Amino acid sequence: MNRKQLFEIAENWFQQQHWKPFAFQKETWTAFLQGKHGLLNAPTGSGKTYALWFPIVLNYIKKNPDYKSKHKKGLKAIWITPLRALSQEIKQSAERITLDLDTQMTVGIRTGDTSTKERSRQKTNMPDLLITTPESLQLLLSSKGYEKVFKDCSAIVVDEWHELLGTKRGVQMELGLSRLKTICSDLRIWGISATIGNLEQAREVLLGPTSEALKNSVLVKAKLNKKITVKSIIPKEMETFPWRGHLGLRLLEDVVPIINGSKTTLLFTNTRSQCEIWFQKILEKHPEYAGEMAMHHGSINKETRIWVEQAIRNESLKAVVCTSSLDLGVDFAPVETVVQIGGPKGVARFLQRAGRSGHRPGKESVIYFLPTHAMELIEASALQQAVIKEAVEDRMPYLNSxxxxxxxxxxxxxxxxxxxxxxxxxxxxxxxxxxxxxxxxxxxxxxxxxxxxxxxxxxxxxxxxxxxxxxxxxxxxxxxxxxxxxxxxIVGDAVISVRYQKGGYIGTMEEYFVSKLQQGDVFTFAGRNLEFIRIKGMQAHVRNSTKRTNKVPSWSGGRLSFSSQMSQLLREELYKVASSKSTSKNKLSEELKSLKPVFVRQEKESIIPIPSEFLIETFKTRDGYHHIFYPFEGRAVHEAMSSLLSYRISLLSPITCSLAFNDYGFEMLSDKPIDIQNVLDNNLFTTEYMLDDLQKSLxxxxxxxxxxxxxxxxxxxxxxxxxxxxxxxxxxxxxxxxxxxxxxxxxxxxxxxxxxxxxxxxxxLEEGRLRIALERIAKQKIVWKQCEKPTPFSFPIITDRLREKLSSEKLADRIKRMTKILMK
Structure with a gap:
């Protein structure tokens, strides 16, 4: 069969579904059938699965013209997915094609969830098309006679390649592919990636920088003009001194009309603990959602997660509170609305989540942004710029693992x-x-x-x-x-499974959290209040409890940091505020306008820096002497920078200080004042000896x-x-x-x-970013402000330090008192 006849088969199938193939799908089919390798760049929900399953099946038809009557068994293509949860969807897409086109091809799944019976069946009889994970592919390579299994494989597709790039699972894939290239005589390697900054490099990592495959490869971009609208939920009253966490729940009632106005709403939180808290609080205030609302995160048991995904497809749930466990293309029917609670810390993550709404080609995606403290409205404004500029992060690949x-x-x-x-x-x-x-x-x-x-x-x-x-x-x-x-x-903290005393599996938690529980303690998990009984082996035994509690498990993934892209966009938005007074051409966004009380107070106590300035604030409270630095570079960089600078300062005068940091800046709190001028005169921000100093400081x-x-x-x-x-x-x-x-x-x-x-x-510690940040600061004019009291910019950092020491009730009381004094 020639290419025209093969394309007719595909186009007829699309017609039967009342669809029309996109240009990028046809471009991928052509390149694949020409024997090329490649990387397909397409957003979630744009039909990327059909862009690659089709040419795989068409290639089989081309090689076997009498495919309807004869069938040669054996593995012909492998589809790699980073998430087990996606494998069912991918299998359904493949089966639609193989069955509708009357091929006799079989489709199978091999992941950690595959039963022993199914695995042993695959040993003797491999499916034609196999859907698996990077780990399961390595397991296949560890079985005797693997070369025979793979030798006739003609395609391997690595889905969500942007998620694997920059991780050791990505390295695992590189190694697996290096072996398959040798074993399989006629192999095409394809990656599918949502948008990342370094697409060309992503293709190079997938195919190998010096390989023949790279020379014979293409980069296909889906040019689908997807409209993304960001709507911020702006509080009616703006506090002058913002702090992390409490504003989110204060806006809970603003979320209710959004939920009521849509068939299904996904509420994305950044952490599993935040997910648990929001689920509890919404149900507490709105018991009418019971049975219509669910929760989804990686530590909840598999049955519940699958049930939730199915319920979203059937549109039988009003709302789902979730974490990044639903980020990656779990291909369910499009949800109508997405709410992002708190800053997502990265542009790519935000766009991925926005794409879950209007999850169809050509449909507008609407995402609501709910700030958990006032400063996050600057992030919302920055994200709107990111959407306009299509600014997305790079993913940095590993070397020499x-x-x-x-x-x-x-x-x-x-x-x-x-x-x-x-x-x-x-x-x-x-x-x-x-x-x-x-x-x-x-x-x-x-x-x-x-x-x-x-x-x-x-x-x-x-x-x-x-x-x-x-x-x-x-x-x-x-x-x-x-x-x-x-x-x-993937090496996480050791996980302990949580079970009812009488059996019944609920999910997993990290050993670190469980080790701090005492018998009788009540905590919230998987939407229930549970009383801790004991640990037995690697299991925590619990029973349901009616007691109220504010103990929520914390997971080690809980502290995301700004990406470099996000930090830059945030600085640009802030500079607009400072320079909007001098020029009228800087139109401020609604979010920035709403922060007027915060900015007015900040200017009264200190300044809002312009691009050529770097701000340091000092003031004294009963806790001691506060020295606050504002690089606006994200938590990870601030952690390293605060250690480095405090070490350099200690060389000039012996001083002990405690450090606190967030995404905007960091604080050194000491028992005596630091002579900032003396420190600046001694070239504090130099990149010379940076690595040495960093090693000694941390x-x-x-x-x-x-x-x-x-x-x-x-x-x-x-x-x-x-x-x-x-x-x-x-x-x-x-x-x-x-x-x-x-x-x-x-x-x-x-x-x-x-x-x-x-x-x-x-x-x-993102040493590369730290070096760039220090070089930038070295060129700026340092503005040292000696303030009378804490400023709106410093307030979130100070209160974050208190959070480590105080329970949430005591913290709220203490902050109320502090705010009262500051507002006098």
Missing amino acids: YDALLQYLTTLAVSDGFYPEEIYPEIKQTFCYQALTKDEWQWLLNFLVMGSQSLKTYDEYQKVEVEDDGRFKVNNRAIAMRHRLQIGT NSNEMARRKFRDIAVISGMVFTGYPNKGVKMKHLQSSSQLLFDVFKDFEADNLLFRQAFTEMFEHQ
Whole structure:
């Protein structure tokens, strides 16, 4: 069949659905059928699934003209999804095509949720089209005879590639693809990505920077003019001294008409705890929503999540309070309205969430923004600019993740074994390991066989044997089993499952939260008030309780920081306020106008900086001497910068100070005043010796030790335990700390030990962004304001520090008193 006939088959199918294929879909079909690789850039809900399932099926028809009567079994295409929750949707799309076109192709799913029975069936009889996750693909590579399974595979599609890029799961994908390129004789690799800033680099990482695949590839962009409207919920009365958290719930009644006016509303929160609180509070104030409202986040059990997703499809729920667990294209019928509670911290995340409403090509997306404190209205204004300018963040790929590489090499050794001289060139073609030297490669091979230099007397680290013909192979069944149980690169805090005492699974929580509970404590989880009874094994036993409580589990993902894109947009909005007095051409948004009382007070006590100024405020309260710096660079950068500056200040005069930071700035609180002028005269913001000073200022060993725990788990040095018999976090921490200390004292050039420090600086402290911020500040004029009392800009930072010490009731009372004094 020629291409024209194949296209007719596809276009007829679209006609039967009363649809018309988009230009980007046809462009993808053409490129695929020409044997090209590529990256498709298309928003959620634009028909990207059909853009790639179709050419895969058409390619099969082209190769098998008598496809209706004859069928050759075996794996023909793999679709990778980062979220298990998406696999059902993707399967339904594929089956619609394969059944409607009368092919005899089968579609199967292989994820952590796949039953043992289904897995063993797949062993003997692989489906034609397989939907799986990065981890399950690695598991397939760890099974004996995997080359036979994959050899006729003609396509691999990596969905939501922007979510995997810049994570170790992305690195895992790069490694898996490097192997499949060699095994499969006629393979096309395609990625699907929503908008990110560095699309070209995203394609390079997917296909390999020096590979033939990259030379024979295309970047297809879906040009769908999607209209996104951002509507802010502006409080009727604006407080002059904003603080985090309480304003959100005060606006609860403003959300009710939005919910009532739509069929289905998604309310996105940034954290699971915030999700729990909002769900409880709405039901408390509006019991009429009982049964019509649900909650969805990653720690709730799978059955409940699937039920919620299905209920959204059926439009049987009025509202769902959720976290990013519903961000990624769970393809349900479009919800009408999306509400974002609190600043989303990143443009891409916000646009992804906005796209959940009007989730159809050509439909307008409407997203309401509800601030949790007044300053977040500046974020809302910045997000509107982001929509206009189409400004989206880059995702920075990892380099030299030795831990992920060791895990992958062990995977190959567990299956059929590998020859280093065959695998090294494959790995060198990936983006992550393009700079891997021969010496580093040799070190990694030695590590697999002997453990590291300082551990070679311990048998447990000697996992891989070198056979007579030079093949690296795992022959010990126990080692192979433990390795398969631990394949993956997501290492969270140890999770404990929460069950009713009489059975019945509710969800999972982090050990850190559970360890602080005492018998009889009541907390809110999964929309219920639960009383804690005891911990048994890796389970927390609970019973329902009628007691009221304000204890909500906290999860470690709770503290998002501004992206660099978001920080820049925010600064630009603030500068507009300062310069709008001098020029009339800066039209202020409704959000900025509504903040007038805050800005008027800020100008009275201090200033609003213009682009050429950097603001420092100092004042004294009964807590001590406050020194507040405003880089507007996001929490992660401020954490590093505050440590760096306080260390440099301590070199000039011995002083102890406690630090607090948020997305706007940071505070140093000391028991005596700091002579700011003297500090500025000593070149405080220089980037010289930055890394040295940063290492001395932070407990860098402590932070690297925490990073090292993950590295030790991923590389297989530490075992996390058998199913339902997990190793306690304490033990994991102590065994990885022991290793860390051994390497620190006896083997400082150990690659995994060095990796812990690299990751801490590059990924956790965003060292690159810190350097750029310091260079920017060095060019600005420093304005030091000695204030009489706290200013509106400093108030959220001060109250955040108090939050750590006080319960929420006491905090609210204390803030009320503080505000009263300030308003006098």
